[in-house]
Amino acid sequence: MNFQRMRTVSCFVMIAGLICGVWGHLGLGAQEVSEKPSAVSEVSPKTQIPYCSVCGKRCTGRYSVLRNANFCSAECIGKKFSCASCGVTLGVGENAAFSTLKDIQEKELLFCGTCMEKPGCTFCGSRKETALLPDKRTACATCRSLAVFKTEDARPILESVQKMLAERFGFPVNPSIPLKVLPYEEFHQHRKDHSSRSDALALHLTEISGHTWLSDDGKTLYVEMNSLDSGMLVLEGAPGPLVFDAIAHELTHEFLRRKFYHFADAKIEEGFCESIAAACSIFNGHPTLALRRIGNPDPVYGDGFRLIYPMLQDQGWEAVMEFLGKNSQPMKEYVREHIHEMLDSETAEFIRKNKLRPKLKFGKIPKH
Ligand SMILES: [Zn+2]
Ligand SMILES: [Zn+2]
Ligand SMILES: [Zn+2]
Ligand SMILES: [Zn+2]
Structure with missing residues (x-):
């Protein structure tokens, strides 16, 4: 026997599928940009006129505030906030709302709405330099390098x-x-x-x-x-x-x-x-x-x-x-x-x- x-x-x-849900939970979803008129007319101009957080120049005209930082122009915004996949400037125009996520190395990445609609990395959700594995899973460049x-x-x-x-x-x-x-x-x-x-x-x-x-x-x-x-x-x-x-x-x-x-x-x-x-x-x-x-x-x-x-x-x-x-x-x-x-x-x-x-x-x- x-x-x-x-x-x-x-x-x-x-x-x-749960990744987006958790990001939502962590409050890292879409971000909005706000535009403010320059404080150029304030009484004490030297201290009141904001500085651009990227180029360091004074923002004498209209300027933008994004995540508590000041930007003199869309160009300067683009240097800090651009889609990690297609490179489009985020926080302005059609891409005023965008998504933030962390890749497997805990690096914060930003993506525009269009790229977020594409299939994400199976492991971390990133849309950056994704490729299909032979078994049809999707993997981003970072995850592939650590595979x-x-x-x-x-x-x-x-x-x-x-x-x-x-x-x-x-x-x-x-x-x-x-x-x-x-x-x-x-x-x-x-x-x-x-x-x-x-x-x-x-x-x-x-x-x-x-x-x-x-x-x-x-x-x-x-x-x-x-x-x-x-x-x-x-x-x-x-x-x-x-x-x-x-x-x-x-x-x-x-x-x-x-x-x-x-x-x-x-x-x-x-x-x-x-x-x-x-x-x-x-x-x-x-x-x-x-x-x-x-x-x-x-x-x-x-x-x-x-x-x-x-x-x-x-x-x-x-x-x-x-x-x-x-x-x-x-x-x-x-x-x-x-x-x-x-x-x-x-x-x-x-x-x-x-x-x-x-x-x-x-x-x-x-x-x-
Ligand atoms: Zn188990
Ligand atoms: Zn600037
Ligand atoms: Zn994009
Ligand atoms: Zn990945």
Whole structure:
């Protein structure tokens, strides 16, 4: 009799569509320019006449104020406020309203309305020098320059995430956790096999395995569990900071699997993983990746983040661990309850027919 391997899968998801929502949340949406008459007629001209923030000249005629800075002319506005994609001057005429966003390097970029209508970078939303990847995703020049395509390029990222998780959160380190960077087709085959989301960037896989045998009197089926293996798959082409964030999310699944095992409510598990990944991205100098999550409309990832992150902030680590403990099922309990699903069909049928009550014996599962 074989013990069928059971797999669980978790995934990291990046939702491009939520980016605009979060920008809205952060109040970084369209900006308006206001024009003011020059204060040239004021009593104390020397102090009252504004200076152009670009060329430094006094604005003796009409001048513009944009984001609290003065500009003598459209030309000077263009030097500070131009579309990062097409170069058009922003803040004047047809482009009075424009959008601000941060690329993956946290650099603030401005875009005109026309460029914002074009497809944005899958990873950061930027419209600057975008190109189609062979798998039809769109990537901007900055994200392409930081893209991770090989497993050996992802390894050092994994190691720095592990170091951070150990230092900041006391996660046990498993230095030999398998990691693979896969091309789109292969990655999405795995994704489909585990019915994970179409926008997943990384997957965490867990396998528990063991074997079964019958007692001499044929009345008891022993099930021995002896290993819990896990591994990570990363989709190629994402920029380093996002891979860092995705790996932090997946390693948090690893932590949860070994400490608590099973969560019936995916929102709690994903919410905790999203919260730890967000914190790691902040420590890693990429707060934008954390802020995106605030407005994520997803009922599992978004709601989960909004449930767990404030809990970590307000109630602290121990309270969250207690909450996770109450909302999870340890491996032994879970396996006992789901033993029929975990056995191969022949064994399951044999048990049913003979009304056997399987006894479970658990081997020692390593802590990491
Ligand atoms: Zn996940
Ligand atoms: Zn000027
Ligand atoms: Zn433009
Ligand atoms: Zn990008």
